[in-house]
Amino acid sequence: MKKIFISMLYSTLLLLGVVSINADDKISAYLVGEHIEVDVAKAKLGEVGFEVIALYSPVKEGTTLIFTNEVLKAEGAKSKRAHAAILRMFIDDKEKRVSVTNPIYFGRAFMQDWYKEDVFIEQFEKIYSAFPNLEGSKDSLEFDNLADFHFMMGMPYYEDPDELAEGEHKDLLAKARNYKKGKLLIFELKLSDKSTLFGYEIGSKTKKFVKKIGRANAAVLPYCISIEDGKATALAPKFYLAVSYPQLSLSEFTRISSVPGAIEKDLKKPFK
Incomplete structure (x- = not known):
């Protein structure tokens, strides 16, 4: 049953552009879509069980919503995995776009051998149910390489904070x-x-x-x-x-x- 579910989800991810169709199986770092007001985004996240814990302005005319839930916090509580406890949604009032960190992408990058596929797929589904018009960003990496990602030889890994x-x-x-x-x-x-x-x-x-x-x-x-x-x-x-x-x-x-x-x-x- 789980294999059937994963297969169906993978087909959905392909249609959304979250993963590529080629053999490299690239996965998008972000889920992107049309602009939405901060208050509306906050309400929609709440409707699917997320808690917005902070609003932050990284650039002019832009706001990032930091959000989490009990499942993500439980993952982040594991040894040296704190960064997996949150997700982020950037609302760009200048370019009239939104960008959400893909939980599957960053979950794999931050959890590595601790990564639980069903946990982070569930977070993806929650986000997509709240914002069904999101698509995968062009920014992507091969899924299999995320767990031991580094920019190039000599550069740090996740384990080198x-x-x-x-x-x-x-x-x-x-x-x-x-x-x-x-x-x-x-x-x-x-x-x-x-x-x-x-x-x-x-x-x-x-x-x-x-x-x-x-x-x-x-x-x-x-x-x-x-x-x-x-x-x-x-x-x-x-x-x-x-x-x-x-x-x-x-x-x-x-x-x-x-x-x-x-x-x-x-x-x-x-x-x-």
């Missing part, structure tokens, strides 16, 4: 919450007694990279900090930006060569 600080769990939480009186904190999502995910604002100059390499994927921000087992970490930007902009060329990456270091520097500040 930036280590921001070490210390007592409660002390790290307090620093993340209280730095600059909490003005840079976008959201806080507790996943377990030992794991919390924070959405964090990076410097205004640093975040301009979105304009340089494409506002269509502005859901890449806010950047996240994971505090787990006495460590504060963030996904290495050379991994996270590359997986979030899968069409990014080496020359385009070179244009933002200073950004990974700037992001790490910005995210370390609360813990000094």
Whole structure:
């Protein structure tokens, strides 16, 4: 029965353009469609069981909705998987488009060997039921390569995060919450007694990279900090930006060569 279901779903994904028809089995990083108002999007997400935990403006005339549910939080509570606990929807008021992070794509990239196909297919179905006109983006990667993705030789993998600080769990939480009186904190999502995910604002100059390499994927921000087992970490930007902009060329990456270091520097500040 499950094989039949997966086969039917795969056919649907093909029709939507979420995966390719060729043998490479590429899967879209985003689900894209026509513009919708923020309040309407928030309501529709709520109708299918998602909770919007934050609104954030990564660029002018654009808003990202950060959303989750109990199933995603349970996945994110697993060891070093906090980033899989949220999904993002970017509403572009300038270009009159929307872009939603594909849970199958990012689920595979962040969960790797922990990836449960039925869990993330279920999230895809919820999103599609709320927004049935969405289609797969041109940004895509081969599904089988997502679990061990890196941009190129010598570049970091998911398992190579930036280590921001070490210390007592409660002390790290307090620093993340209280730095600059909490003005840079976008959201806080507790996943377990030992794991919390924070959405964090990076410097205004640093975040301009979105304009340089494409506002269509502005859901890449806010950047996240994971505090787990006495460590504060963030996904290495050379991994996270590359997986979030899968069409990014080496020359385009070179244009933002200073950004990974700037992001790490910005995210370390609360813990000094």
